[in-house]
Amino acid sequence: MTDKPTLCKRCAERLGLESDDGGMCEICGNVLERTELIDSIGPDFEYETFNVGIVMPDSAIEREAALVRENRLTGVRSFKTEFNKEIRAALSSRLGKRPDMESPDVTFEINFVKNRVFYNIKPMTIYGRYCKFSREIPQTKWHCTSCRGRGCKKCNFSGKMYPTSVEEIVAGPILEATRGRESRFHGAGREDIDVRMLGDGRPFVIEIINPKARSIDLREVEEKVNMDDRVSISGLEFCDKSLVEHLKNTKFKKTYNAHIDKKLTKEEISILESELAVEIEQRTPIRVSHRRSDKIRKRKVYKVIGKDNRTTELEIYCDGGLYIKELISGDEGRTIPSAASLLKKQLTCCKLDVLKIHYDHFR
Numbered sequence: 001m002t003d004k005p006t007l008c009k010r011c012a013e014r015l016g017l018e019s020d021d022g023g024m025c026e027i028c029g030n031v032l033e034r035t036e037l038i039d040s041i042g043p044d045f046e047y048e049t050f051n052v053g054i055v056m057p058d059s060a061i062e063r064e065a066a067l068v069r070e071n072r073l074t075g076v077r078s079f080k081t082e083f084n085k086e087i088r089a090a091l092s093s094r095l096g097k098r099p100d101m102e103s104p105d106v107t108f109e110i111n112f113v114k115n116r117v118f119y120n121i122k123p124m125t126i127y128g129r130y131c132k133f134s135r136e137i138p139q140t141k142w143h144c145t146s147c148r149g150r151g152c153k154k155c156n157f158s159g160k161m162y163p164t165s166v167e168e169i170v171a172g173p174i175l176e177a178t179r180g181r182e183s184r185f186h187g188a189g190r191e192d193i194d195v196r197m198l199g200d201g202r203p204f205v206i207e208i209i210n211p212k213a214r215s216i217d218l219r220e221v222e223e224k225v226n227m228d229d230r231v232s233i234s235g236l237e238f239c240d241k242s243l244v245e246h247l248k249n250t251k252f253k254k255t256y257n258a259h260i261d262k263k264l265t266k267e268e269i270s271i272l273e274s275e276l277a278v279e280i281e282q283r284t285p286i287r288v289s290h291r292r293s294d295k296i297r298k299r300k301v302y303k304v305i306g307k308d309n310r311t312t313e314l315e316i317y318c319d320g321g322l323y324i325k326e327l328i329s330g331d332e333g334r335t336i337p338s339a340a341s342l343l344k345k346q347l348t349c350c351k352l353d354v355l356k357i358h359y360d361h362f363r
């Protein structure tokens with residue numbers, strides 16, 4: 001019996017150990033000599049940068065650690081690090097692509113346990129702003145509440161509550177251009193289905209899962225989306241995924257136009273202009289209480305401008321997160337003050353539009 005381990009040349013040199021010649025390497029099982037897996041890498045999709053991930057059996061990792069411990073080796077680079085570097089260099093020259101360890105377009109997971117290579121494609125994220133001119137479509141796809149998307153009689157076997165959504169109208173041409181598998185839509189907040197989104201639109205990020213083409217013409221995508229007269233988008237640009245969190249976690253101030261169901265007098269309008277522009281205490285509205293926790297929010301209204309047309313309209317500039325329909329109606333005393341409580345009469349917001357989301361896209 002010899003106490004020399006059996007190692008391949010690479011592993012012996014890396015650890016600086018003497019080894020028995022011949023036989024299977026105790027650490028890596030001579031995986032790098034079996035080149036079929038690495039040779040098979042040749043994606044048929046578009047990417048500029050790549051990284052390599054290696055999956056080896058646990059026993060290999062344990063065996064290497066044991067040898068390091070027994071021989072009191074220090075400063076040893078693991079075989080994973082070393083092989084990774086070697087494979088990266090070889091692939092870079094064969095494929096003519098650039099390695100990127102931070103945020104590659106694709107990671108080649110070379111799995112020596114399953115004897116397969118997996119392509120992990122980085123999702124694409126695209127920023128833009130959308131307007132919605134319809135009072136009949138939601139921002140995102142709503143699964144049918146009866147069948148939860150499987151399809152039933154109630155939803156006409158579509159699995160959806162509404163025939164389409166801003167998300168679907170926007171995603172269509174983008175999925176087509178990128179040949180992606182699916183999309184995820186992240187809006188900076190959302191408006192109710194019956195509320196229009198006007199002005200320069202609401203910021204959003206759309207995420208494309210498994211895109212096969214990355215250098216797409218964003219202006220062309222905009223044109224295609226804008227052929228649908230219910231939605232328009234503008235300012236598409238490629239962005240970092242971190243923008244999603246930023247849009248989700250920031251409350252933006254908004255300007256609304258609220259149509260009141262009654263014609264108010266000049267005096268009544270001037271009362272609202274001066275007395276509604278204050279801090280509002282708003283308990284969770286009855287209509288959303290089934291999905292939002294019941295609490296009291298404090299939000300400011302900064303400015304109210306009355307417009308006296310055939311019916312009265314109020315332009316309201318306020319904090320994000322304030323429910324405007326309830327700011328008008330009072331929601332049975334749950335929103336204080338409200339247009340209704342100030343004028344001591346029943347008022348309803350019969351139509352609502354978002355005129356502006358106060359957000360400047362940072363660069």
Ligand SMILES: [Zn+2]
Nearest residue numbers: 008011025028
């Ligand atoms: Zn080895």
Ligand SMILES: [Zn+2]
Nearest residue numbers: 144147152155
């Ligand atoms: Zn259904």
